[in-house]
Amino acid sequence: MLGNEFRKGLVSDLVKLVGKNQFSAGGASGGGAASGQEAAPGSKGASGEDAASGEEGAVREPALVLGIETSCDETSAAVVAGGIRILSNIIASQVDLHRKYGGVVPEIASRKHLETFIPCVNEALEQAGVGMRDLDAVAVTCGPGLAGALLVGVTGGKALAYGAGLDMVGVNHLEGHIYANFLDAGPGPALRGEHTQQARQGPAPEFPLVCLVVSGGHTDLILMKGHGSYEVLGRTRDDAAGEAFDKVARLLGLGYPGGPLVDSLAQKGDPDAVALPKAYLEEGSLDTSFSGLKTAVAHVVRQGSFSPEDIAASFQKAVASVLADKAFAAVRRTGARVLALAGGVSANSELRRTMLSSGERLGVAVRIPPPRLCTDNAAMVACAGYHGLVRGLRSGWDLNALPNLAVGDESIYLGAGGI
Numbered sequence: 305m306l307g308n309e310f311r312k313g314l315v316s317d318l319v320k321l322v323g324k325n326q327f328s329a330g331g332a333s334g335g336g337a338a339s340g341q342e343a344a345p346g347s348k349g350a351s352g353e354d355a356a357s358g359e360e361g362a363v364r365e366p367a368l369v370l371g372i373e374t375s376c377d378e379t380s381a382a383v384v385a386g387g388i389r390i391l392s393n394i395i396a397s398q399v400d401l402h403r404k405y406g407g408v409v410p411e412i413a414s415r416k417h418l419e420t421f422i423p424c425v426n427e428a429l430e431q432a433g434v435g436m437r438d439l440d441a442v443a444v445t446c447g448p449g450l451a452g453a454l455l456v457g458v459t460g461g462k463a464l465a466y467g468a469g470l471d472m473v474g475v476n477h478l479e480g481h482i483y484a485n486f487l488d489a490g491p492g493p494a495l496r497g498e499h500t501q502q503a504r505q506g507p508a509p510e511f512p513l514v515c516l517v518v519s520g521g522h523t524d525l526i527l528m529k530g531h532g533s534y535e536v537l538g539r540t541r542d543d544a545a546g547e548a549f550d551k552v553a554r555l556l557g558l559g560y561p562g563g564p565l566v567d568s569l570a571q572k573g574d575p576d577a578v579a580l581p582k583a584y585l586e587e588g589s590l591d592t593s594f595s596g597l598k599t600a601v602a603h604v605v606r607q608g609s610f611s612p613e614d615i616a617a618s619f620q621k622a623v624a625s626v627l628a629d630k631a632f633a634a635v636r637r638t639g640a641r642v643l644a645l646a647g648g649v650s651a652n653s654e655l656r657r658t659m660l661s662s663g664e665r666l667g668v669a670v671r672i673p674p675p676r677l678c679t680d681n682a683a684m685v686a687c688a689g690y691h692g693l694v695r696g697l698r699s700g701w702d703l704n705a706l707p708n709l710a711v712g713d714e715s716i717y718l719g720a721g722g723i
């Protein structure tokens with residue numbers, strides 16, 4: 305775990321960045337960003353004000369938010385206009401670094417974030433054609449995730465916001481994944497300067513919506529009744545869906561991360577070749593379990609009577625059909641209008657196909673972000689942060705890394721009985 309020396313090092317690097325690069329007049333005064341509840345110098349907003357009012361403290365439209373994401377093994381910085389239009393979304397993946405260990409090594413992840421944080425922020429600003437002073441706020445993932453990795457983003461995000469006199473809001477990483485569904489998934493980054501126009505509004509998903517979050521660490525079915533209003537309907541009782549993909553990849557002798565490799569191997573296999581168990585648990589349960597499926601795959605691999613392609617395709621089909629059955633059951637039970645997918649596993653081709661075809665058959669609108677927005681990225685964090693900011697949410701300067709932060713935990717916001 306990285307301590308105070310580490311934090312001081314990062315803050316001093318950020319102050320250097322202030323001096324030579326993006327900040328303009330007065331922006332460098334925030335070297336001591338790490339503690340206290342006072343407003344940042346020259347802050348455009350204070351906590352709790354009504355953003356829609358147009359008074360001082362409101363978020364102007366289209367607000368420019370710098371998103372920061374460092375919860376696991378991707379360092380990412382993004383600039384998003386009006387909570388929808390992605391002006392830049394820089395992602396520095398550490399996959400090559402962790403591959404030889406077969407998984408993410410937390411200490412290595414933290415140290416790599418420290419190296420890549422400032423270059424990512426610089427590139428995100430440059431690609432968006434803005435400086436820190438053009439922004440309205442900084443949104444940073446503060447949990448859940450790896451403590452040391454989160455700490456880099458949280459410390460860096462606070463220092464940047466304080467130095468530039470911006471509001472800052474902590475974002476729950478899983479809420480970030482959900483908000484990938486609210487971004488304009490248009491053709492790519494906007495042209496330089498385009499952010500000065502009103503952001504192009506794609507149709508936002510309608511509430512209430514059921515969101516299936518399927519990622520490396522989570523398999524959650526969440527009812528979202530409105531912005532920031534969540535009810536967890538079900539979750540995995542053992543492995544997360546992404547974890548199951550990664551473990552099956554290991555059983556098949558594929559590399560890391562396993563999900564995309566299983567997905568591409570499965571393209572050449574027969575999804576009906578191997579009969580694999582599907583765990584539905586008790587009648588009516590919206591929880592999931594993948595450990596039995598993983599054990600069955602291990603058994604089939606040991607037997608050696610099926611090709612890796614057929615095993616991969618059959619495994620993928622088993623996961624997708626259980627997830628689809630549970631997700632559409634949640635939609636029926638809640639009367640939701642939309643089913644949205646989120647998290648890295650929603651990049652899976654079989655899951656996408658199954659969800660879209662079931663949605664069509666059952667008359668349910670299904671939203672799935674493009675694959676590049678399913679895995680960890682800072683644009684989704686900026687989007688989630690934006691929707692918090694317009695509801696008047698801000699975080700304090702003592703915001704910390706919260707490895708076990710739960711969806712909907714409002715203690716990360718000022719005036720919410722927390723930080």
Ligand SMILES: Nc1ncnc2c1ncn2[C@@H]1O[C@H](COP(=O)(O)OP(=O)(O)OP(=O)(O)O)[C@@H](O)[C@H]1O
Binds near residue numbers: 375376550649
């Ligand atoms: N095409 C794919 N098919 C299946 N799984 C995939 C695919 N692409 C990525 N994944 C899986 O998604 C996971 C990574 O997703 P994500 O980045 O959302 O997880 P995380 O950030 O590590 O975990 P969490 O979001 O729960 O903290 C990995 O387990 C990876 O194998």
Ligand SMILES: [Mg+2]
Binds near residue numbers: 648679
């Ligand atoms: Mg994630």
